[in-house]
Amino acid sequence: MTTTVLPLGTASALPTRDRHLSALAVERKGRVLLFDCGEGTQYRLMDADLNRARVDAVFITHLHGDHVYGLMGLLSTLGQLGRAEPVVVAGPAALDRMLREMPGMQHGWLPYDVEFVSLDEGFDRACVYETEELSVTARPLDHRIFTAGYRLAEKTRPGRFDPGRARDLGVTDPRDFGRLQDGETIDVEGGTVDPDDVMGPERQGISVAYVTDTRPCEGGRRLAREADLVYHDATFGDDLSDRAVETGHSTAREAAAVARDAGAQRLLLGHFSARYDTPEPLVEQAREVFPATDAAVELAPTVLDPREKWGE
Numbered sequence: 001m002t003t004t005v006l007p008l009g010t011a012s013a014l015p016t017r018d019r020h021l022s023a024l025a026v027e028r029k030g031r032v033l034l035f036d037c038g039e040g041t042q043y044r045l046m047d048a049d050l051n052r053a054r055v056d057a058v059f060i061t062h063l064h065g066d067h068v069y070g071l072m073g074l075l076s077t078l079g080q081l082g083r084a085e086p087v088v089v090a091g092p093a094a095l096d097r098m099l100r101e102m103p104g105m106q107h108g109w110l111p112y113d114v115e116f117v118s119l120d121e122g123f124d125r126a127c128v129y130e131t132e133e134l135s136v137t138a139r140p141l142d143h144r145i146f147t148a149g150y151r152l153a154e155k156t157r158p159g160r161f162d163p164g165r166a167r168d169l170g171v172t173d174p175r176d177f178g179r180l181q182d183g184e185t186i187d188v189e190g191g192t193v194d195p196d197d198v199m200g201p202e203r204q205g206i207s208v209a210y211v212t213d214t215r216p217c218e219g220g221r222r223l224a225r226e227a228d229l230v231y232h233d234a235t236f237g238d239d240l241s242d243r244a245v246e247t248g249h250s251t252a253r254e255a256a257a258v259a260r261d262a263g264a265q266r267l268l269l270g271h272f273s274a275r276y277d278t279p280e281p282l283v284e285q286a287r288e289v290f291p292a293t294d295a296a297v298e299l300a301p302t303v304l305d306p307r308e309k310w311g312e
Helices: 041-047 071-080 093-101 163-168 174-181 218-224 238-247 252-262 280-287 306-310
Strands: 003-009 023-028 031-035 055-059 087-092 114-119 126-130 134-140 148-154 186-188 191-193 207-211 229-233 267-270 293-295 302-304
Touching: 003 041, 003 229, 003 267, 023 041, 031 041, 041 071, 055 071, 055 126, 055 134, 071 087, 071 093, 087 093, 087 126, 087 148, 093 114, 114 126, 134 218, 148 218, 163 174, 174 186, 207 218, 218 229, 218 252, 229 252, 238 252, 252 267, 252 280, 252 293, 267 280, 280 293
Parallel strands: 031 055, 055 087, 087 114, 207 229, 229 267, 267 293
Antiparallel strands: 003 023, 003 302, 023 031, 126 134, 134 148, 148 207, 186 191
16 A cells, blocks of 8 residues: 655745645545644645545644644534544644634534644654554754654555475464464474464555654654655755854754764755755755755655555
């Protein structure tokens, strides 16, 4: 089962004619997880041909408007679309107060429940969303205000069962094949067969890190550790490195160093300052440090297939 990562907005603070405010969608099995929700995000979901009614969770990094002002409108629209299932919203604790004070967002006004997961200043790591197949964890970042980054990770899958090996070890009943795959030890003539004897190594699922807005920091590196794809703040180039420090952002070169040090597989740069008509100079700088770097292109999907990791 593939996972599709779709940047919806890559602008920093100010939208431009070609860039929209921060949002990134992850689509899997027809369901959508949304990271940040800047103004206009629900329009970008439509532009991406994603079903807004299937947004199951929204993960907000911080309370600067370019990352959160689209949330209230989206939640209202979900109600108009007849959403009945709960929606998880994770973010700084103050966001819960913002939602409760917004007309139309109070408990009982929407036809579905908003399950808010609060992140408090001083936290180190938190699991904010979990299903049978994946989880999303948060860690603190280093910005001008309290900010969290997120990591989506598919859960580890069992290794492949080797029926030929099982037969060689004396397992003849096909029902025992299933028991071995379920973790049971099987008695055979002359001994036993353990699952480890016939199962291949566990298979790691896809992981995606969302790290913005931030200076390079330990939280970002931990989120990015061995990730298949990292989306990282690259607001400025080398020419404005002092401005990056002043505003709590990263340069493209610094983002590349985070991906390199974390052992990530691929890097998408995003959150570009309106000063740059094109992100190509930022990509060039980043590739000097981490060659597997590209600029995030709005509505251009990155498809991640775990079978490529498993050699299948």
